Amino acid sequence: MSTYPEHYTPEDIRQVEQIKAWMAERNYKQAALARLARVSSSSLSQILGGTYATAPGKLLVNVANAMKHADDTASDTVAAVETSVFRVANTAFQMARRYRNFAVVSAFVGTGKTFAAKHYQRTTPNTYLIEATPTMTVQSLIKLLARTVAGFDGKGSIDDKFRAIVDSLVNTDSLLIVDEADTLTPHVLHTLRRLRDLANVGIVLCGTEHLTGLIRPAHGQFDQIRSRAGFWPETIRGITADDAAALVQAAFGDEDISDEVIARLFAYCKGSARMLIEGLVAAITQFRNGRELNVQLVDAVAKQALCLQSVA
Structure with missing residues (x-):
């Protein structure tokens, strides 16, 4: 030694x-x-x-x-890098679960909140993740939760299914994550609020920047949830330069990536983890053909494969 x-x-x-x-x-x-x-x-x-x-x-x-x-995360298709967005989302999941209350995570599209939610659900027992839609009604929400949470897929009234959901969750350490929550109607959100109150479990609402705008106004249509939110950070606008560096490094394994290449990739992605990984990194991997990963290659791929305007 x-x-x-x-x-x-x-x-x-x-x-x-x-x-x-x-x-x-x-x-x-x-x-x-x-x-x-x-x-x-x-x-x-x-x-x-x-x-x-x-x-x-x-x-x-x-x-x-x-x-x-x-x-x-060695076997993940995309490594679950602990970006700043990933950490904020996980704090929300942990606090909502611990304090059995609401948490709100609002972020611009492509910053990685959905990835964080899916990773947390996959790796943490008793975590249920559903994706809201603009056409979701109270009835469709309850049917989905009855199947997902209670395994209830048979006959019965909506009230029977709602009670089955509550019975399955009540006073457990379960957590419900609702992605795309900014698309929900007041009636559906009211149902989620009642579910939280009766089952005494945590619920996390994830959505775009519009989610905060809907909940924040005092005495607004979502005020009953607003008053129950125990964790509610500012809207996340994008990943940081450090996040980009960690994501790029994870994507290319132990290859030595220069700071200049990372800076150029970050400039092109404009704060979007999705553009960085699913766009730039994926295109470079596809069209690299054994060439050195340098700024010139990044510029060429960005222009020819993704039609991105030069940031040089």
């Missing part, structure tokens, strides 16, 4: 050695891990080399979380 300074605790040393072993086993580049962990490459290099000037414990936690996340 290498020699470490005195301000490295035994736990710090154990984690450093674990990181080195993890990277060696997976042939994972240090720069790639640093980017996923939101730690500068120089800081991670100093930490692993035993030359970091202060206690490294806090940064080691970030690195350990990134390693776990990389392992947990």
Whole structure:
């Protein structure tokens, strides 16, 4: 084992050695891990080399979380990178579940809220995710929830099905996530409010920026839900540059991606994780043909495959 300074605790040393072993086993580049962990490459290099000037414990936690996340999502079609949007959404899910109240997540289209909701539902027991539609009625909502939550797909009145839903959920640690909630009518939202009150479970409403506009006005049509919202951050307008860096790094594995390439991809995506991953990264992967991933390639793919205006 290498020699470490005195301000490295035994736990710090154990984690450093674990990181080195993890990277060696997976042939994972240090720069790639640093980017996923939101730690500068120089800081991670100093930490692993035993030359970091202060206690490294806090940064080691970030690195350990990134390693776990990389392992947990290795088989995902798209890696569930912990972007700022992903973290806000997960905070909403956790708080609504813990405090059995409403949480509201509003974000611009393509920022990743739906991806976060699907990942949370897939990886967390007793989580139910439904997607609202503009034509959803109280009856169609209750029928959907009866099948999804209570396994009730037979005959019976709407009231019978609603009571079956309540009986299945009441006082459990269940969580209901409703995506596209900005399309719901006041009657459907009132039904969700009654469900929350009777079953004593958490409900998260996810939607576009219009969701906040509907709920926020005092004494508006959604005021009864507004008063029950325990977590309700500002509308998310887009991913950050750090988010983009982590997403790009995850998409290309342990390949060493230059800061210039990441900056150019971020400029093209204009804050949309969907455009970044499903548009730019997918097109580059399709048309790269073994070429070096550089700014010139990004510009060419953006123009020729996606008809995007130059940001150079």
